[in-house]
Amino acid sequence: MRNAFADELTKLGNEDSRVVMLSGDIGNRLFDKFKDKHPSRFFNCGVAEANMMGVAAGMAMNGLRPVAYTITPFVTTRCLEQIRTDVCYHEAPVTIVAVGAGLAYSGLGPTHHACEDISFLRSIPNMVVICPGDAFEVRGALRAAMQQDRPVYIRMGKKGEPVVHKGPIVDFKIGKAITIEEGSDVCLLSTGNMLPEAIEAAHRLKEKGISAEVVSFHTVKPLDEDKLKQAFSRFKLVATIEEHSLIGGFGAAVSEWLVDSETQAKKFLRFGTPDAFFKKSGEQEYAREVLGLTGHQIADKIIHALS
Amino acid sequence: MNVAVRNTAAKPDVAALKAQAAKLRGKIIEMSHKAQAAHLASSLSCADAMTAAYWHVLNIDPKNPTDPLRDRFILSKGHAAAALFATLAMKGYFPIEELDTYCQDGGRLAEHPPANLLPGVEAATGSLGHGLPLGCGMALAGRIKGENYRVFALLSDGENNEGSVWEAAMFAAAQKLENVCVVVDYNKWQATARSNETLMLAPLRDKWAAFGWDAHEIDGHDVGALAEAMQNIPNGSGKPVALIAHTVKGKGVSFMEDDNNWHYRAPTAEEVVKSFKELGLS
Numbered sequence: 001m002r003n004a005f006a007d008e009l010t011k012l013g014n015e016d017s018r019v020v021m022l023s024g025d026i027g028n029r030l031f032d033k034f035k036d037k038h039p040s041r042f043f044n045c046g047v048a049e050a051n052m053m054g055v056a057a058g059m060a061m062n063g064l065r066p067v068a069y070t071i072t073p074f075v076t077t078r079c080l081e082q083i084r085t086d087v088c089y090h091e092a093p094v095t096i097v098a099v100g101a102g103l104a105y106s107g108l109g110p111t112h113h114a115c116e117d118i119s120f121l122r123s124i125p126n127m128v129v130i131c132p133g134d135a136f137e138v139r140g141a142l143r144a145a146m147q148q149d150r151p152v153y154i155r156m157g158k159k160g161e162p163v164v165h166k167g168p169i170v171d172f173k174i175g176k177a178i179t180i181e182e183g184s185d186v187c188l189l190s191t192g193n194m195l196p197e198a199i200e201a202a203h204r205l206k207e208k209g210i211s212a213e214v215v216s217f218h219t220v221k222p223l224d225e226d227k228l229k230q231a232f233s234r235f236k237l238v239a240t241i242e243e244h245s246l247i248g249g250f251g252a253a254v255s256e257w258l259v260d261s262e263t264q265a266k267k268f269l270r271f272g273t274p275d276a277f278f279k280k281s282g283e284q285e286y287a288r289e290v291l292g293l294t295g296h297q298i299a300d301k302i303i304h305a306l307s
Numbered sequence: 308m309n310v311a312v313r314n315t316a317a318k319p320d321v322a323a324l325k326a327q328a329a330k331l332r333g334k335i336i337e338m339s340h341k342a343q344a345a346h347l348a349s350s351l352s353c354a355d356a357m358t359a360a361y362w363h364v365l366n367i368d369p370k371n372p373t374d375p376l377r378d379r380f381i382l383s384k385g386h387a388a389a390a391l392f393a394t395l396a397m398k399g400y401f402p403i404e405e406l407d408t409y410c411q412d413g414g415r416l417a418e419h420p421p422a423n424l425l426p427g428v429e430a431a432t433g434s435l436g437h438g439l440p441l442g443c444g445m446a447l448a449g450r451i452k453g454e455n456y457r458v459f460a461l462l463s464d465g466e467n468n469e470g471s472v473w474e475a476a477m478f479a480a481a482q483k484l485e486n487v488c489v490v491v492d493y494n495k496w497q498a499t500a501r502s503n504e505t506l507m508l509a510p511l512r513d514k515w516a517a518f519g520w521d522a523h524e525i526d527g528h529d530v531g532a533l534a535e536a537m538q539n540i541p542n543g544s545g546k547p548v549a550l551i552a553h554t555v556k557g558k559g560v561s562f563m564e565d566d567n568n569w570h571y572r573a574p575t576a577e578e579v580v581k582s583f584k585e586l587g588l589s
């Protein structure tokens with residue numbers, strides 16, 4: 001996803017002279033093209049994320065379209081006060097781009113995990129929260145964010161994830177979920193880098209004669225309420241899938257919506273990370289397996305819930 | 308007061324420390340190769356400071372890792388975890404074979420030092436800028452409880468970008484935390500650029516001095532000088548001590564030295580052999 005981000009950013013930089021890139025001393029060579037073309041609009045802000053976010057807000061308040069980028073915990077929790085007060089309170093159009101969502105950097109340990117960021121950021125007024133499901137959604141989200149006049153948070157995976165969409169998403173809209181596969185029995189609402197696992201789960205379910213719809217619910221705030229209404233009325237089971245804590249994340253947002261909209265869920269399952277730090281060494285695939293977040297484990301749980 | 312017994316008189320055995328540092332570098336290189344993990348150059352950069360601390364300075368007992376009177380060492384630049392893991396294993400905190408589980412699924416050795424999991428690791432680090440505030444708290448806890456242990460924090464130069472480092476620096480000076488010593492691994496490189504082209508650190512010694520510290524520049528690969536300066540804490544100045552250690556990133560292996568590609572790169576089997584030759588290891 002991060003290569004797609006850098007590439008799309010370079011294009012946006014060519015099209016719009018207000019686009020400024022701020023990086024927190026990561027992404028070795030990732031932004032070489034952008035730097036090459038727009039040397040005066042690239043800033044390595046160092047290992048100083050709070051300052052980076054304040055600088056981005058100041059730029060945005062004065063007509064620029066800054067993108068602030070580093071590893072997820074450092075571009076969210078490390079500078080949360082600056083995001084809340086400098087960016088969101090001022091409605092400054094800063095686009096915050098995070099790499100390494102959820103357990104993407106599992107091997108680096110809990111300091112580099114990010115399973116709480118959706119919760120923190122979606123509770124801040126004026127913030128939009130987008131979790132792209134693949135590289136094409138990253139491109140769509142970044143382009144859409146730049147057209148907004150407000151803060152946007154884009155939560156990316158890392159690199160080399162499976163690409164789900166066949167090509168560029170021409171009508172990517174913030175707050176409008178994308179149906180990836182149609183189905184009739186259960187509906188899998190996936191956000192962010194869990195999309196390939198959701199698709200895998202749907203295929204496993206199909207083998208068992210269960211027809212599953214897969215939706216890339218890329219925007220967690222604002223929620224696509226039409227999609228939610230349809231899902232809860234049409235399907236006998238709805239599941240939310242995310243690589244984020246069950247506290248405060250996408251599934252929690254949908255739960256809140258259910259209660260507030262007085263919608264009756266027939267069956268509702270939430271897949272996410274538990275209320276615990278994942279301390280074991282190991283890569284993302286291993287972490288997902290331990291936490292029951294792989295496609296086949298999700299499918300098994302759904303089959304069990306339906307029986 | 309519970310007074311920790313310290314062997315302050317002993318002069319460092321420089322030859323032995325040098326040999327130990329080479330062994331430590333060898334272990335780090337092996338681990339990086341086996342796990343194909345990043346941050347090799349970052350770990351080699353601070354190998355001499357780690358050696359001075361663990362093989363001469365620290366008042367510690369690997370058999371009693373939670374001794375309340377032990378000196379505390381915090382690897383604030385947590386991305387050099389390989390250096391810490393290798394050091395702790397070589398000191399006997401856990402079996403040396405466990406180093407083979409570095410970055411392996413299900414193990415205790417992820418790429419940054421964990422919290423409450425591995426004996427000898429005083430604090431989980433990896434998010435830069437946390438070690439010194441934690442260290443100040445540890446030092447004050449010692450003061451309040453009447454335990455005169457010392458607290459060492461090893462910081463990277465890029466870490467000096469973080470505001471939290473300077474908040475802690477002013478705090479430590481105001482509290483006259485003379486049992487606190489910071490070693491800055493000043494290798495002039497960060498993750499993606501030269502340190503002084505990223506944020507202006509220079510003049511780094513003067514900055515620490517201006518923040519109220521007894522600040523000194525030191526050759527960060529002179530293991531004897533490091534050992535003496537660190538062993539001398541508290542040094543009678545009445546202030547916390549900052550050692551600005553001039554280092555070379557990737558130190559010890561000619562083709563890694565000052566080449567920041569090795570911030571991310573891991574060596575091939577062939578490169579491991581070459582490195583061992585240069586380090587005088589077999």
Ligand SMILES: Cc1ncc(C[n+]2csc(CCOP(=O)(O)OP(=O)(O)O)c2C)c(N)n1
Nearest residue numbers: 025349433434435463464465466496497498
């Ligand atoms: C708060 C925080 N921001 C960003 C990072 C990502 N990161 C890891 S190492 C590093 C910089 C490395 O340079 P330096 O700190 O000078 O250490 P060196 O490896 O050169 O010794 C960065 C930005 C981090 N670990 N923590």
